[in-house]
Amino acid sequence: MALFSRVNLFIIIFKYLLTITPIFSYSNEVPNFLDLAKEPQVFEWMVDIRRKIHENPELGYEEFETSKLIRAKLDELGIPYKHPVAVTGVIGYIGTGLPPFVALRADMDALLMQELVEWEHKSKVPGKMHACGHDAHVSMLLGAAKILKDHEKYFNGTVVLVFQPAEEGAGGAKKILDAGVLENVSAIFGLHMHANLPLGEVASRSGPLFAGSGFFEAIISGKGGHAALPHHSIDPTLAASNVILSLQHIISRESDPLDPLVLSVTKFQGGAALNVIPDSVTIGGTFRAFSKKSFMQMRHRIEQVIIAQAGVYRCNATVSFLEEEKPLIPPTVNNGDLHDYFQSVAKSLLGADKVKGVELIMGSEDFALYQEVVPGYMFFLGMEDISVEHLAMAHSPYYKVNEDSLPYGAALHASLAVNYLAKLHQEVAAVEEKYHDEL
Numbered sequence: 434m435a436l437f438s439r440v441n442l443f444i445i446i447f448k449y450l451l452t453i454t455p456i457f458s459y460s461n462e463v464p465n466f467l468d469l470a471k472e473p474q475v476f477e478w479m480v481d482i483r484r485k486i487h488e489n490p491e492l493g494y495e496e497f498e499t500s501k502l503i504r505a506k507l508d509e510l511g512i513p514y515k516h517p518v519a520v521t522g523v524i525g526y527i528g529t530g531l532p533p534f535v536a537l538r539a540d541m542d543a544l545l546m547q548e549l550v551e552w553e554h555k556s557k558v559p560g561k562m563h564a565c566g567h568d569a570h571v572s573m574l575l576g577a578a579k580i581l582k583d584h585e586k587y588f589n590g591t592v593v594l595v596f597q598p599a600e601e602g603a604g605g606a607k608k609i610l611d612a613g614v615l616e617n618v619s620a621i622f623g624l625h626m627h628a629n630l631p632l633g634e635v636a637s638r639s640g641p642l643f644a645g646s647g648f649f650e651a652i653i654s655g656k657g658g659h660a661a662l663p664h665h666s667i668d669p670t671l672a673a674s675n676v677i678l679s680l681q682h683i684i685s686r687e688s689d690p691l692d693p694l695v696l697s698v699t700k701f702q703g704g705a706a707l708n709v710i711p712d713s714v715t716i717g718g719t720f721r722a723f724s725k726k727s728f729m730q731m732r733h734r735i736e737q738v739i740i741a742q743a744g745v746y747r748c749n750a751t752v753s754f755l756e757e758e759k760p761l762i763p764p765t766v767n768n769g770d771l772h773d774y775f776q777s778v779a780k781s782l783l784g785a786d787k788v789k790g791v792e793l794i795m796g797s798e799d800f801a802l803y804q805e806v807v808p809g810y811m812f813f814l815g816m817e818d819i820s821v822e823h824l825a826m827a828h829s830p831y832y833k834v835n836e837d838s839l840p841y842g843a844a845l846h847a848s849l850a851v852n853y854l855a856k857l858h859q860e861v862a863a864v865e866e867k868y869h870d871e872l
């Protein structure tokens with residue numbers, strides 16, 4: 434009995450140490466990944482990859498050359514991978530190939546816009562640009578892969594590299610999940626460049642980070658006719674106008690004022706002649722929310738209000754949420770335990786004063802889809818050096834990446850993965866020891 438309680442006490446102390454130790458070193462020999470990532474053979478290698486991808490931006494599910502470049506680099510490093518996954522996606526594996534598995538994600542797609550930055554490695558494809566930093570995301574994940582491969586013997590388990598297509602609205606994450614490659618993964622981490630966060634800093638929060646985002650389109654049908662004889666028609670224009678007003682009341686009258694929601698009607702199409710009442714009017718827009726519950730409630734009410742309000746004017750309505758082309762993206766919600774874990778790893782790598790909080794963001798991220806299946810964590814990586822210049826926001830034609838940020842992203846990816854595998858092993862060992870004692 435005395436022995437048991439001493440062992441239990443030991444486990445309690447051990448668990449306590451686990452929760453407060455800033456970094457769960459599997460082996461004391463693991464070097465500082467940030468110093469390594471800043472060395473020219475890693476840093477310049479990443480810069481070169483990033484510039485190649487930047488010059489040849491490819492849209493969602495068309496990342497053929499990007500995918501080919503990623504595979505060539507993985508071949509160079511001797512890292513096995515699965516391809517194609519989700520059309521152009523690549524899934525790499527570093528480590529034992531056995532559980533536990535921890536995943537790191539980078540998105541690969543560019544945007545349909547013209548680059549206006551004049552520099553040596555400007556986009557060579559007119560009308561397409563990496564203006565969201567996904568070129569940097571890919572190069573940092575490859576940088577992490579290079580470091581991790583060199584230190585494969587220091588960790589027990591497998592790091593799964595997720596190079597994902599089509600983040601910008603076409604649901605690449607969903608296709609990756611549908612392919613089943615994230616089965617058995619214990620956690621997934623992702624990062625996004627942040628133009629207005631200082632270089633060397635990171636920012637994130639526990640719980641909701643990005644909003645959930647959905648789209649809708651409705652056809653409101655009446656009966657067209659001569660505008661001078663409205664009583665012979667059923668006017669869908671008036672019906673659509675009232676539908677739009679009623680939609681605005683969903684947020685102003687039905688939702689908690691402390692729960693931030695957006696519903697914007699952005700499309701109103703119908704009729705052409707000034708003396709003809711049209712047969713039908715099409716309206717559409719987008720809606721955003723930070724909880725799945727509010728999001729699904731809004732979706733439900735949008736459909737109900739459109740149909741019922743159209744009915745007031747004797748019109749019929751059909752509502753579509755366009756889920757085939759634009760999958761609903763749920764809110765991006767960071768796991769609380771992973772938040773604590775991230776903070777400890779980032780603070781020990783960057784310094785406590787470099788790890789910041791961040792406000793909620795109304796934009797959306799399809800990383801949310803992973804988080805519905807696997808505990809997941811997403812954070813921002815700073816890159817602004819105001820002594821040099823203020824950087825433009827993502828999706829601006831003047832968007833620039835400060836390449837000095839690349840080592841930080843690579844080192845964070847590598848540290849998050851290796852320490853997480855070590856943490857899982859220590860937890861398993863602690864549980865096994867407990868079972869052993871109880872038997």
Ligand SMILES: *[C@@H]1O[C@H](CO)[C@@H](O)[C@H](O)[C@H]1NC(C)=O
Pocket residue numbers: 589590858861
């Ligand atoms: C890896 O972990 C497994 C399961 O905990 C253990 O059996 C094995 O001995 C470990 N291997 C190394 C090289 O530490």
Ligand SMILES: *[C@@H]1O[C@H](CO)[C@@H](O)[C@H](O)[C@H]1NC(C)=O
Pocket residue numbers: 613614615616617
């Ligand atoms: C996940 O684990 C199960 C059970 O061990 C195994 O059958 C399955 O193949 C694994 N899936 C992947 C993608 O590794």
Ligand SMILES: *[C@@H]1O[C@H](CO)[C@@H](O)[C@H](O)[C@H]1NC(C)=O
Pocket residue numbers: 654655656667747748749
């Ligand atoms: C609405 O649908 C009902 C049932 O299908 C139909 O009888 C009616 O004519 C429709 N009204 C309009 C304005 O299209």
Ligand SMILES: [Zn+2]
Pocket residue numbers: 564565601827828
């Ligand atoms: Zn974007």
Ligand SMILES: [Zn+2]
Pocket residue numbers: 565566567600625
């Ligand atoms: Zn992005």
